[in-house]
Amino acid sequence: MRRCGLCVALDAPDLATAESWAGAVAPHAGLLKVGLELFSAEGGAAVRRIAAHRPVFLDVKLHDIPNTVAGAIRSLAPLGPAWITVHAAGGAAMVEAARKAAEAGGGVRPRILAVTVLTSLDAAALAATGVAGGPVQQVLRLARLAMAAGADGLVCSPREVRPIRDALGELPVLVVPGVRPAGSAADDQARTATPEQVARDGADWIVVGRPITQAADPGAAARAIAAALG
Ligand SMILES: O=c1ccn([C@@H]2O[C@H](COP(=O)(O)O)[C@@H](O)[C@H]2O)c(=O)[nH]1
Numbered sequence: 001m002r003r004c005g006l007c008v009a010l011d012a013p014d015l016a017t018a019e020s021w022a023g024a025v026a027p028h029a030g031l032l033k034v035g036l037e038l039f040s041a042e043g044g045a046a047v048r049r050i051a052a053h054r055p056v057f058l059d060v061k062l063h064d065i066p067n068t069v070a071g072a073i074r075s076l077a078p079l080g081p082a083w084i085t086v087h088a089a090g091g092a093a094m095v096e097a098a099r100k101a102a103e104a105g106g107g108v109r110p111r112i113l114a115v116t117v118l119t120s121l122d123a124a125a126l127a128a129t130g131v132a133g134g135p136v137q138q139v140l141r142l143a144r145l146a147m148a149a150g151a152d153g154l155v156c157s158p159r160e161v162r163p164i165r166d167a168l169g170e171l172p173v174l175v176v177p178g179v180r181p182a183g184s185a186a187d188d189q190a191r192t193a194t195p196e197q198v199a200r201d202g203a204d205w206i207v208v209g210r211p212i213t214q215a216a217d218p219g220a221a222a223r224a225i226a227a228a229l230g
Pocket residue numbers: 009011033035059115117118119120155156177178179187189207208209210211
């Protein structure tokens with residue numbers, strides 16, 4: 001079975017809070033995620049400082065015309081994130097532009113992760129955006145598009161890990177938010193599963209935020225989830 005690691009989402013309003021979480025969870029996490037809340041508040045300093053604890057997954061979910069996304073990747077790459085997200089729904093030319101911009105910097109380049117269908121959307125919410133056929137079908141469509149356009153990996157929900165492995169094989173790196181330990185609140189996540197299930201299905205990374213950061217002891221919560229991955 002492939003090894004599945006823990007990425008902790010540091011969704012904090014300021015760097016002091018994020019750094020205290022990072023210190024507590026780093027022994028149990030292989031990646032730390034800087035997302036829109038922290039990056040909007042603290043900018044590049046957030047990436048540089050969190051990278052002192054663990055490699056950073058910079059989850060900014062870029063979605064714009066190819067030229068603009070390429071420029072954003074060129075601006076973000078020198079911060080040194082291991083991964084940067086773009087929305088696969090931005091189209092093949094946009095994903096390809098992101099990959100080329102990441103390569104243009106030379107040295108160790110950020111890897112491009114394509115977000116398929118947000119884990120907060122259930123079938124009805126997705127249909128309301130005009131996409132018929134359900135999340136699995138749309139995730140597979142976007143996964144094929146993004147990988148053909150040069151993405152290094154995909155963000156999907158726990159429910160699509162097995163279907164992606166069956167359809168696309170072992171190559172795509174699969175990064176999976178929407179993971180909830182048994183008994184945890186789903187919060188605003190619609191397509192969820194437990195860490196054990198997601199690891200069994202073939203994910204490379206699970207992304208967990210609130211079940212860890214809002215726990216009384218974030219370090220202990222991270223340790224328990226990492227242990228569940230086997
Ligand atoms: O489809 C997606 C893409 C990204 N995310 C991000 O993952 C974390 C999940 O946090 P929880 O507190 O464990 O719900 C969060 O930073 C999201 O921006 C996602 O949930 N779904």
